[in-house]
Amino acid sequence: MTETAQATGVGSEHVIEGPGLRFRVKRTAMTSEEVFRAELAKVFGRTWLYLGHESEIPNPGDFVRRPVGGRPLFMVRGAKTGAVNVFHNTCTHRGAVVCRVDKGTSKVFQCFYHAWTFDSEGRLVGVPGEDAYGDDLDRSALGLGRARTESYRGFVFVTFDPDIEDLPTYLAGARQYLDYVVDSMDGNVEVVPGTNEYGFDANWKLLVENSIDGYHAASTHDTYFKYLVALGTDLSIGVTGVTKDLGNGHAVLEYQAPWGRPVALWEPLFGEDSKEEIAALRAELTDKHGEEKALVMAERNRNLLIYPNLIINDIMAVTVRTFVPTAPDRVEVTAWELAPQGELPQLRQRRLDSFLTFLGPGGFATPDDLEALESCQQGFASGGVEWNDISRGMGRDPQATDEEQMRAFWRRWRVQLDATD
Known part of the structure; x- marks a missing residue:
């Protein structure tokens, strides 16, 4: 029995190599809801995923938004640093989507729900009625969540796996x-x-x-x-x-x-x-x-x-x-x-x-x-x-x-x- 045949798990239930010159894929890999849910977690949640190209945001404040691995993200050129920033598209206050159009240019991103406002570097720069929080509102801890991002020759990738290898190694x-x-x-x-x-x-x-x-x-x-x-x-x-x-x-x-x-x-x-x-x-x-x-x-x-x-x-x-x-x-x-x-x-x-x-x-x-x-x-x-x-x-x-x-x-x-x- 081959090493492949000895393996167990959802993957090995659906992909069989051998005996001989045979390679088969079980059709439930394409129809099963259970397999689909496992893919979202184990494939899209644990790889580097392409988001976009640096040329899409050439100028400070330029941005694009799109789903990656089923999660809403947006990429923006930092107005101060010129860096390519990728953020989880969710307000740190109550969770509403912050970037609500597919592309454009903006110095700030304001949540429409309660008007919390973030700059292109992800920093929280505006909170209406901030005095209601007393002295305990730490803006520095409430910036937009950053996605782990790396770029290879202009191609920008993100990952949701903190333990994954660096992008060049992954690209092989x-x-x-x-x-x-x-x-x-x-x-x-x-x-x-x-x-x-x-x-x-x-x-x-x-x-x-x-x-x-x-x-x-x-x-x-x-x-x-x-x-x-x-x-x-x-x-x-x-x-x-x-x-x-x-x-x-x-x-x-x-x-x-x-x-x-x-x-x-x-x-x-x-x-x-x-x-x-x-x-x-x-x-x-x-x-x-x-x-x-x-x-x-x-x-x-x-x-x-x-x-x-x-x-x-x-x-x-x-x-x-x-x-x-x-x-x-x-x-x-x-x-x-x-x-x-x-x-x-x-x-x-x-x-x-x-x-x-x-x-x-x-x-x-x-x-x-x-x-x-x-x-x-x-x-x-x-x-x-x-x-x-x-x-x-x-x-x-x-x-x-x-x-x-x-x-x-x-x-x-x-x-x-x-x-x-």
Whole structure:
């Protein structure tokens, strides 16, 4: 009996590796309310979770708010320190939400309930009728609650686990792929204003699998490939690549594909007027990083999973996507586009078009994917089959259509769900 088979707990009840080249996931992992509650505590409560990008709050007082791991938070650029501050979005008086709009700029945040007021550094700076508290009101002890926050190359993460490792250690092999994204843009990265937000009726882990799955592309996205052919894209090179386990549940699908990349692989869709500029970008990448690394950054596509719920699609556009489960069969998704600051207008236009045309909620890929995931969730209700099979490629070096990247996610998930409180 293998070590995996000997383990006990919720995780090991749902993820079985072996005997032989078999890897199975019990379908109740996608339908059980008990599993969902355990995930909120043991997965989302004990990992580093992506909150946002520093470029979203460039100026003092700029802020964004969003839920992370099911908890309301907001991120603000400190007016005095210039630091990226992340606070729990709850008043220290009686608990009401303090930041009540999704983004903006403000020197102070005032709770609408009793008007307690906090500055952008989280300090309590105003209490109506403060004399009613006598001399015992200690403002310094009543500032906003800070979330533990670390940033890697502009990507801001938070955690609710006081004992977790530091962020660079947690990111493990995923750091290299974040570096590819940032270095390909010469370090001058920004989130383009505007987001995609949508939801669907299926389990969040199905979207994890789908986001790094090369096996479904040809069948599920047949319409998109026909669209590319109609526009004159040469599909003869096909889609070839590898999948990798990057440690700590992170994984990547890395491949070459027929479409162009704004940094820095030209194709006719970008227009003749951008050809010279893209060639210059490629030459600059080569000068700075060497020919081999420049080739990787310019020509290879990457679907990167940073466990548990951050997907970076570094493809014909660079999409940053997170998703928050609200029930075993419901997920809310938010996506942003990442781009170089000062990019040529025609390249920015092509990048945004790709962002919407392929990965947008009304694009070619996303509706196909959501239909597939909701269909899976509906199929689980049929019964008669207890396990999903995720064994593809176990007997060979992982290829783009294999499932090693999904197994990396599920192994980490199993460990966390087995953990004792």
